[in-house]
Amino acid sequence: MRSTTKYILLVVFIAVTGTWSCKKWDEHNTVGQQALNENLLEQINKNASLSKFSEYLTKTGLDKVLSSSKNYTVFAPVNEALAALPADVVSDTAKLKAVLQNMIASQQFFTRNAMDSIRVAMLNGKRVFFYNKKFDDANIKDADIAVRNGVLHIIDKVITPLPNVWDYVVTSASTYTQNGYISSLNFLQQDRTKAVLDSINPITGDSVFKPNTGMVVVNTFKTKVYDIAAEDSLYTYIVLTNPGFNSEVDRQRPYFQSSKTDIVTNNSSWNVVKDLAISGLYTPSQLPSALLSKFGVHVPINQAKIVETRKVSNGIVYVLSEAACDMAEKIPSFKVEGEYPSRFASTADKYLTKIFYRNRLNTLTGLNFKDIYMNLGSSGANYYVDYLTNQLYTGKYKVYWVAFSDKTISGQGDDPYGTDSTLQQILQIGDYSFSPVYTPVFNKQMAVTPRVYSEVYLGDYTNASYDYPLSAPPATDRSDTASMKRIRLLAPATATTGVPLNLTLDYLKFVPSF
Amino acid sequence: MRVFKAYKYIVPALALSAMIASCNKLVDVAPKDVLxxxxxxxxxxxxxxAVIGVYGKFMSxxxxxxxxxxxxxxxxSTTATADEYLKQLNEHDVKEGNLYANPKPFYTVIMNCNDVMANFDIMLRDKKLKQEEYxxxxxxxxxxxxWVYLQLGIQFGSVPYVTDPLSTTTDMQNVGLMPRIPFNQLLDELIKTMxxxxxxxxYSATSSLVATVDGYTTKKFFVNKEALLGELYLWRNDYHKAASILKNLMETGGTGDLYNYRLTGASKADNNDLAVGYVRYREEDEGMLIDNNSQGWRSMFARDEDAMFDREWVWFLPFNKSFDPVDPFVDLxxxxxxxxxxxxxxxxxxxxxxxxxxxxxxxxARGKVFTxxxxxxxxxxxxxxxxxxNGTGFTPLNVFEKNxxxxxxxAASMHLDFAEAANRDNHQSLAYAIVNQxxxxIPKQITGEGxxxxxxxxxSDNPKITGDWCLNVGVRGRANLYSQTVTGDSTLSIEEGIVSEAGLELASEGRRWSDLLRVALRRNDPAFxxxxxxxxLVRENNPRASEVRAKLMNKDNWYLPFKWK
Known part of the structure; x- marks a missing residue:
């Protein structure tokens, strides 16, 4: 008797709480339509307005995918929308499959996941925007139909797969010189994951691969600028019409002179195109007056000069008749920091123990700086330090240095460091040259007055030739020394009595003149 | 059902008989695992x-x-991963339930002390301790x-001052309800006690408490009474007394000892020192800074407890992977x-x-390199x-072994404390010398004062004189820094310099708030x-910076709310 009462009470209690909590549940998480005993295919087959879609699924074999036990999201276009598909697509099973895959995602996405716009990864590897009740351009007529293996949205338009920026570049290579140039930047490289291992270097422990195995074609625009074939990223790509591109290339030519004419065109073209792929999606309504490239160049965008706008799967392409960038940004001034030397005249201990990497406060800028100070005294005659750079293009550069010289009393009671005298330093610039003979074309001796923090103008340096293609992949041999310059900070052979042959350098600055 | 009813009586009956049996002599044996x-x-x-036990508790x-x-x-300052309680402290907005702003752990130690002291009295009375041991x-x-009371005063202002042993845990709960005495009165009580x-x-070197345990010598584990009394005098602005007691401490080694607590400079030939130093003849090279666990300024915090360690350290307690408590600082x-x-x-x-x-x-270098x-x-x-x-790459030697x-x-804290007292006791130039080079x-290198x-x-060699302080280089001298400049009122300016130098030298050693609070109280200057x-807060773009400043301009907000939990 007692136990019966207990059971009744228990049943009543569960029933009450159960119904009450059900209500609560409804309030905060509603699923509009539920058919959890059906899979996606069954649900599609049941819907008369999706009969065409169902038919095509069967035709392409995707029906088996949608009746499997994995989760999918299907954006199914209604019959009227599918009727608009061109006949050549419908008749070609491969093409048709690609179109259908562009509307199927291998994960569940409800409209509540798309409160903020998301890019849904589709079965064909593309990504398509999904935002509220919009699937790309299509409107979602019937949303969030939850079934056993996923979710179904019914849309009013077919969303066909778009090419990506890279596809666009390749297909329009013959139309636009710029795209022709980019698609020509193919180099054979060894892919270490595919190459055949030959041996292990016993000294360094590095792997040695058999030559000519695992060779793959690499486009250096994709490796050096952005991988514009990546579907997961978004790019804004600018194509210049042929006259616009040619005039922009011509503007670069003076700075890429070379004894080899093909290198002149190659480097000038490279210097134009490297700034024309920009990270991020800038739709026409969001276009600023200039886009900032990966290399710090502002590409001016004049709305009036936009010839064509083309949507691609990983961004947007603008065809512009003109985009003349500031040459000061294209050929930037650059610095060689004193504290990063490439080579010393001698690495004997008696020299190296007198080379100091210092820290000082520049009272003009209020910033700390690091420099190199060679406290060589009388033994410094003809001692030098070399800096190597590949960044000096052709044309005239104004050369400056900040060389800070001072004298500091030793905190440990030893001899002071540095000098109060005015030092003499020589700066030379010449080709890298493998041979020990170094023939600088720039040679300037200048006094270094103590405690001067400002930039000192040394003179003009003109580089006549730049012989290495900038678009080439990182050199594995020493081919890149073709354009390399050796900058040498040199102590004079003699000095006035009492003046040490010390060297000091914060940085060198090269400012191109236009 | 009837069987159950019978059990109803059997169980209590058994229990009762067990209780009666336990009174029996036969089982009344003292348990061996309980003291x-x-x-x-x-x-x-x-x-x-008992002493060691109190210190064990103290480490919490x-x-x-x-x-x-x-x-x-x-x-x-707090990082993005800091908990809410730390952020409250950082922004001087302590809310109820803040784990750090709880006086109870402090009183747990105090109650332990009271209990142990009362028992020491009994032991002395019963002749279980010799007078000297006692x-x-x-x-x-x-x-x-x-020391714990001083900390309570610094953090909470007015606190209950309890010196009697409490017998039960309920008494502990009542501490929160006891009458509180103001900070200054507390200081007077503490000075009187000390x-x-x-x-x-x-402890004398022969005391049984000075021993080597688990690889540590215990001699520096115990609170230094002279240092504490010196600080208490500083809090009460009793400068001459503070200077006197600290001077005794500074000369711990006695005449002829040139090293212990003398703050000596760089040993340029071998760099075996506690100074900011560089490899000899290469001081201008950043890479030549002595930056390792056994030499130079950094080694103070890293080296083993050797003779050089003893020259600097007056009081420290070790955290070791082999015993509790676990080092809390690694996590913080x-x-x-x-x-x-x-x-x-x-x-x-x-x-x-x-x-x-x-x-x-x-x-x-003490900042961006060492601290x-x-x-x-x-x-x-x-x-x-x-x-x-580890000493070079700074990856954990063993993630779980927190030493x-x-x-x-x-010694540096001691010298700065002495300088603070000397400066206010009309010995500004002496204070300046101690803090700087x-x-x-000092003129003629001897003060000629009492x-x-x-x-x-x-x-000097001829006549041969070796003053006890001839190797002292000052706090900034040891850090390889130029001297501070003195502007305006020399006493205030030098005091400013002392507080600033204490920040540079002793940062993150748990002294900063008390230094700021003491000087602000002395000057009656909340803005300080x-x-x-x-x-x-401003330099970290904390939006509450001005609000916090306004709050701290009121002295009442310098102390944490005394919330007993």
Whole structure:
């Protein structure tokens, strides 16, 4: 008797709480339509307005995918929308499959996941925007139909797969010189994951691969600028019409002179195109007056000069008749920091123990700086330090240095460091040259007055030739020394009595003149 | 059902008989794994165990001590991963339930002290302790209690002052309800206690408490009574007395000892020193800074407890992987193997980088290299981590083996305290010398004054004179820094310099808030404290900076709410 009462009470209690909590549940998480005993295919087959879609699924074999036990999201276009598909697509099973895959995602996405716009990864590897009740351009007529293996949205338009920026570049290579140039930047490289291992270097422990195995074609625009074939990223790509591109290339030519004419065109073209792929999606309504490239160049965008706008799967392409960038940004001034030397005249201990990497406060800028100070005294005659750079293009550069010289009393009671005298330093610039003979074309001796923090103008340096293609992949041999310059900070052979042959350098600055 | 009813009576009956049986002589044997209270204090070794026990309990205060004194002040700040309680302290907005702002752990230690002291009295009465043994141990525990009370006063202002032993745990709950005495009255009580102690020096070397245990010598584990009394005098602005007691401490080694607590300079030939130094003849090279665990300034926090360690350290307690408690600092500070909750503030970094070293480098290596090193691009409080991270790459030696120390008092703190007293006691130039380039820079290298301002830093071969202070280089001298400049009122300016130097030298050692609070109270100048905290918050773009400044301009907000939990 007692136990019966207990059971009744228990049943009543569960029933009450159960119904009450059900209500609560409804309030905060509603699923509009539920058919959890059906899979996606069954649900599609049941819907008369999706009969065409169902038919095509069967035709392409995707029906088996949608009746499997994995989760999918299907954006199914209604019959009227599918009727608009061109006949050549419908008749070609491969093409048709690609179109259908562009509307199927291998994960569940409800409209509540798309409160903020998301890019849904589709079965064909593309990504398509999904935002509220919009699937790309299509409107979602019937949303969030939850079934056993996923979710179904019914849309009013077919969303066909778009090419990506890279596809666009390749297909329009013959139309636009710029795209022709980019698609020509193919180099054979060894892919270490595919190459055949030959041996292990016993000294360094590095792997040695058999030559000519695992060779793959690499486009250096994709490796050096952005991988514009990546579907997961978004790019804004600018194509210049042929006259616009040619005039922009011509503007670069003076700075890429070379004894080899093909290198002149190659480097000038490279210097134009490297700034024309920009990270991020800038739709026409969001276009600023200039886009900032990966290399710090502002590409001016004049709305009036936009010839064509083309949507691609990983961004947007603008065809512009003109985009003349500031040459000061294209050929930037650059610095060689004193504290990063490439080579010393001698690495004997008696020299190296007198080379100091210092820290000082520049009272003009209020910033700390690091420099190199060679406290060589009388033994410094003809001692030098070399800096190597590949960044000096052709044309005239104004050369400056900040060389800070001072004298500091030793905190440990030893001899002071540095000098109060005015030092003499020589700066030379010449080709890298493998041979020990170094023939600088720039040679300037200048006094270094103590405690001067400002930039000192040394003179003009003109580089006549730049012989290495900038678009080439990182050199594995020493081919890149073709354009390399050796900058040498040199102590004079003699000095006035009492003046040490010390060297000091914060940085060198090269400012191109236009 | 009937069987059940029978059990109803059987069980109590059995229990009753068991209870009766337990009264029987036969089972009334003292349990072997429990120490009864009446057996706790039988001889001097039990007394030693009690002392060690109190210090064991005391170590649980390491976290609140460092957190309250640093996070509330200007040189340490919270990271993005800090918990809500730390953020409250950082923004001086402590809410109910803040784990760090809880006086209870402090009183737990105090109650332990009271209990042990009462039992020491009984032991002395019962002749279980010799007078000398009693004096040392009783004074030690009384001093430790006073130290904890001083901390309570600094953090909470008015607190209950309890010196009687409490017998039950319910009494402990009542402490929160006891009448509180104001901070100044508390200081007077503490000074009275300290002055009345029968013994003021550290344990004698022959005491059974000075031993080597688990690889540590215990001699520096115990609170230094002279240092504490000196600080108490400073809090009560009793400068002459403070200087006198600290002078005794500074001359611990006696005449002829040139090293212990003398703050000596770089040993340029071999770099075996505690100074900021460089490889000889290469001082102008940044890469030649002595930066390892066994040489130079950094080694203070990293080296073994050798003779050089003893020259600097007055009081420290070890954390070791082999015994509890676990080192709390790894979790607080390390971004490798820890939670990285606290970091050096931007204001602290800026202050270090505004110094100029004697090789004209525009920073103080104690800051960006030794105390606030950048690891993985994040500034890290390093002093507590040198025994946890490896010495060069700064990755944990073993993530789970947390070895470290709680640093409490050292020679530099002592010299800065003495300088603070001397400066206010009309010995400004002496104070300036101690903080800057040392006693060898005073005129004629000897003061020619009476105690406590008698310093002899002379050194000559003919006539042969070796003053006890001839190797002293001053706090900034040891750090390879140029001297401070004095502007305006020399007393105020030098005091400013002392507080600033204490920040550079002792940052993250748990002294900052008390230094700021003491000087602000002395000057009756809330802005002195408020502006520094404001600077910290402003430089980290904390939107509440002005609000906090306004709050700290009111002295009542300098103390934490006394909330008993």
């Amino acid at each position: 009864e209270e009446k057996n706790m204090y039988r001889n001097v070794f039990d007394a030693d165990a 205060l390491a976290t609140p001590y460092i957190v309250l004194n640093e996070v509330r002040a200007d040189l340490m 004096n040392m141990r009783y004074s030690d525990i009384a001093a430790l209690r006073s 002055e009345g102690l029968p013994y003021i020096k550290p 500070f390390s971004n490798r193997g820890g939670s990285y909750k606290l970091k050096p503030s931007q204001y602290a970094l800026d202050t270090w980088n505004a110094q100029v070293q004697k090789n004209d480098f525009a920073y103080d 606030a090193r950048s690891i993985d691009g994040q500034p890290v409080v390093m002093k507590y981590l040198y025994n946890y991270l 470290g120390k709680w640093f409490l008092y050292r 040392g006693l060898t820079t 105690f406590p301002y008698n310093f002899d830093a002379r050194k 404290l408020a502006n520094k905290v404001y600077e910290k």
